[in-house]
Amino acid sequence: MMNQQLVEELEKTIENIPNFPKEGIQFKDITPIFLNPQLYKDVIHDLAAFSRDKIDVVCGIESRGYLFGIAIAVALDVPFILIRKQGKLPPPFLGQKYDLEYGSAEIEMRTGQLKPGQRVLIHDDLLATGGTTEAAALLVEKQGGVVSQFSFLIALKDLAGEERLKKFNAEVHQILSY
Ligand SMILES: O=P(O)(O)OC[C@H]1O[C@H](OP(=O)(O)OP(=O)(O)O)[C@H](O)[C@@H]1O
Numbered sequence: 016m017m018n019q020q021l022v023e024e025l026e027k028t029i030e031n032i033p034n035f036p037k038e039g040i041q042f043k044d045i046t047p048i049f050l051n052p053q054l055y056k057d058v059i060h061d062l063a064a065f066s067r068d069k070i071d072v073v074c075g076i077e078s079r080g081y082l083f084g085i086a087i088a089v090a091l092d093v094p095f096i097l098i099r100k101q102g103k104l105p106p107p108f109l110g111q112k113y114d115l116e117y118g119s120a121e122i123e124m125r126t127g128q129l130k131p132g133q134r135v136l137i138h139d140d141l142l143a144t145g146g147t148t149e150a151a152a153l154l155v156e157k158q159g160g161v162v163s164q165f166s167f168l169i170a171l172k173d174l175a176g177e178e179r180l181k182k183f184n185a186e187v188h189q190i191l192s193y
């Protein structure tokens with residue numbers, strides 16, 4: 016599928032839910048994508064093409080970042096490392112606090128899985144303020160990984176997440192911008 020067709024198909028499929036989970040938030044619900052296996056495969060094809068031959072490892076962010084991140088890693092035949100919400104991983108791990116579009120949180124990453132010098136794709140379903148992705152990139156850098164790429168299905172432009180990622184000097188790709 017050409018990218019423009021993919022964009023149109025996704026725009027028809029992703030639902031906008033106003034005022035969820037808080038007043039003023041336009042929530043993008045990606046779950047209808049999983050009702051359409053061909054569309055899911057087309058999304059993975061697009062995201063994998065962006066990263067082919069450019070990365071050694073995919074780091075995916077809990078939980079919606081796993082839905083596509085694992086499939087990207089399998090398509091590219093590279094390892095996948097889970098970045099989890101606080102309190103889920105056994106030691107040893109490193110943690111990083113961050114702020115969300117709604118609320119604040121902490122993510123953690125197992126140490127010893129990422130090897131120093133490896134080129135990393137950080138993948139998540141959606142870029143909003145960039146707080147989550149920035150925290151993930153800091154965890155990768157703390158372990159000597161090279162943040163080479165970020166990819167998302169969706170970027171919310173008004174929240175300027177991409178500005179926040181500029182300091183990592185990595186390539187950024189999103190299929191849809193709102
Ligand atoms: O750019 P930011 O402002 O940091 O926001 C984006 C993050 O928020 C959402 O995750 P959420 O924390 O809602 O968790 P979930 O994936 O488990 O639903 C989304 O999946 C991203 O991870």
Ligand SMILES: Nc1ncnc2[nH]cnc12
Binds near residue numbers: 040041044117141143
């Ligand atoms: N507006 C939004 N829609 C869906 N997921 C989100 N995560 C952070 N902001 C979001």
